[in-house]
Amino acid sequence: MANITTPALRPADPRFSSGPCAKRPGWTLDALSDAPLGRSHRAKIGKAKLLQAIEDTREVLRVPADYRIGIVPASDTGAVEMAMWSLLGERGVDLLAWESFGAGWVTDAVKQLKLADARVLEAGYGEIVDFANVDFDRDVVFTWNGTTSGVRVPNGEAIPADRAGLTICDATSAAFAQDLPWDKLDVVTFSWQKVLGGEAAHGMLILSPRAVERLESYKPAWPLPKIFRLTKGGKLIEGIFKGETINTPSMLCVEDYLDALQWARSLGGLDGLKARADANLAAIERFVEANDWIGFLAKTPETRSNTSVCLTFTDPAITGLSADDQAAFAKGVASALEKEGVALDIGAYRDAPPGLRIWAGATVETADIEALMPWLAYAYEAQKASLKQAA
Numbered sequence: 002m003a004n005i006t007t008p009a010l011r012p013a014d015p016r017f018s019s020g021p022c023a024k025r026p027g028w029t030l031d032a033l034s035d036a037p038l039g040r041s042h043r044a045k046i047g048k049a050k051l052l053q054a055i056e057d058t059r060e061v062l063r064v065p066a067d068y069r070i071g072i073v074p075a076s077d078t079g080a081v082e083m084a085m086w087s088l089l090g091e092r093g094v095d096l097l098a099w100e101s102f103g104a105g106w107v108t109d110a111v112k113q114l115k116l117a118d119a120r121v122l123e124a125g126y127g128e129i130v131d132f133a134n135v136d137f138d139r140d141v142v143f144t145w146n147g148t149t150s151g152v153r154v155p156n157g158e159a160i161p162a163d164r165a166g167l168t169i170c171d172a173t174s175a176a177f178a179q180d181l182p183w184d185k186l187d188v189v190t191f192s193w194q195k196v197l198g199g200e201a202a203h204g205m206l207i208l209s210p211r212a213v214e215r216l217e218s219y220k221p222a223w224p225l226p227k228i229f230r231l232t233k234g235g236k237l238i239e240g241i242f243k244g245e246t247i248n249t250p251s252m253l254c255v256e257d258y259l260d261a262l263q264w265a266r267s268l269g270g271l272d273g274l275k276a277r278a279d280a281n282l283a284a285i286e287r288f289v290e291a292n293d294w295i296g297f298l299a300k301t302p303e304t305r306s307n308t309s310v311c312l313t314f315t316d317p318a319i320t321g322l323s324a325d326d327q328a329a330f331a332k333g334v335a336s337a338l339e340k341e342g343v344a345l346d347i348g349a350y351r352d353a354p355p356g357l358r359i360w361a362g363a364t365v366e367t368a369d370i371e372a373l374m375p376w377l378a379y380a381y382e383a384q385k386a387s388l389k390q391a392a
């Protein structure tokens with residue numbers, strides 16, 4: 002190990018976690034000073050802030066005027082499950098999964114809702130389900146960007162505009178970094194803690210007119226708790242989509258989300274955010290191309306995520322190890338980087354193949370990604386040297 006030297010440059014911010022993600026550059030607690038704390042969220046000022054959050058979301062994400070946008074409880078998970086429990090069961094459903102979050106929605110539909118007509122289409126880590134095999138006249142549940150494998154849907158071309166079913170899309174690590182083709186999506190969900198570096202616990206639920214039509218014409222066979230109820234007397238509760246939340250939101254988190262949206266607008270909105278994430282991915286791609294011991298978990302370049310970038314060690318000296326030893330090696334690299342204070346929380350997700358996962362969303366500075374890359378080489382070499390010593 003003696004000849005392995007640490008790189009001279011360190012990332013200014015070592016936060017590369019895939020959620021909660023790094024806050025925007027320059028963020029301080031002062032950004033929250035305008036929060037109407039100790040006031041009712043139903044007071045004029047609270048309602049105005051919540052409505053502003055909805056309107057700014059529409060502007061930045063370019064959500065069509067006839068789509069509803071609601072702030073709902075329990076983060077992205079709450080928004081997805083609210084949609085699944087409220088909409089599914091009217092017709093058969095195709096459930097797509099290529100990593101653990103998609104697999105979680107499969108469990109919901111098959112084991113909890115026990116839907117009689119559910120087809121599961123799965124692909125392994127690094128791959129993606131072939132959308133040509135999906136029947137869009139059924140409902141379809143899928144994740145746009147698989148956060149734990151770094152595999153994303155490249156575009157919406159395979160989804161027909163004139164489908165009969167509803168598309169329910171968990172876009173939590175895609176929204177604000179990737180294009181979402183609104184005409185192909187009936188339900189889109191995300192949480193504030195991802196690409197905009199906001200706070201957790203609040204979910205966003207976006208509904209197309211066809212999703213609303215389903216809500217108003219179909220009543221699921223199972224009971225719905227208050228926290229999931231989007232209709233009353235067969236009519237959509239419109240207030241939810243104007244900032245009259247079902248239960249009490251944190252106005253501190255709302256203020257933080259408004260700050261993040263303001264920052265997004267200052268960059269030129271979605272295009273500015275996407276450009277930052279793309280530049281971060283490009284910096285990692287340059288490094289991977291120059292080093293033959295590391296590769297992307299995503300099998301094809303067009304499915305490579307520009308937010309949750311998952312890397313694996315491709316060196317035969319590592320791939321030849323037992324599964325447990327490979328996992329220990331990857332963990333060793335991640336913890337060495339953490340100990341050095343240059344990268345926090347970049348170990349692969351617990352259910353994913355061993356490797357590293359680097360968040361590259363818009364709040365992360367490209368200079369920090371660039372500064373991190375030589376550290377990956379350093380930690381890899383150091384870990385490999387310690388393997389040799391142990392042998």
Ligand SMILES: Cc1ncc(COP(=O)(O)O)c(C=O)c1O
Binds near residue numbers: 019
């Ligand atoms: C694709 C995806 N779905 C769902 C979730 C769960 O999000 P939350 O914890 O905000 O409910 C995550 C969180 O990482 C995710 O990446």
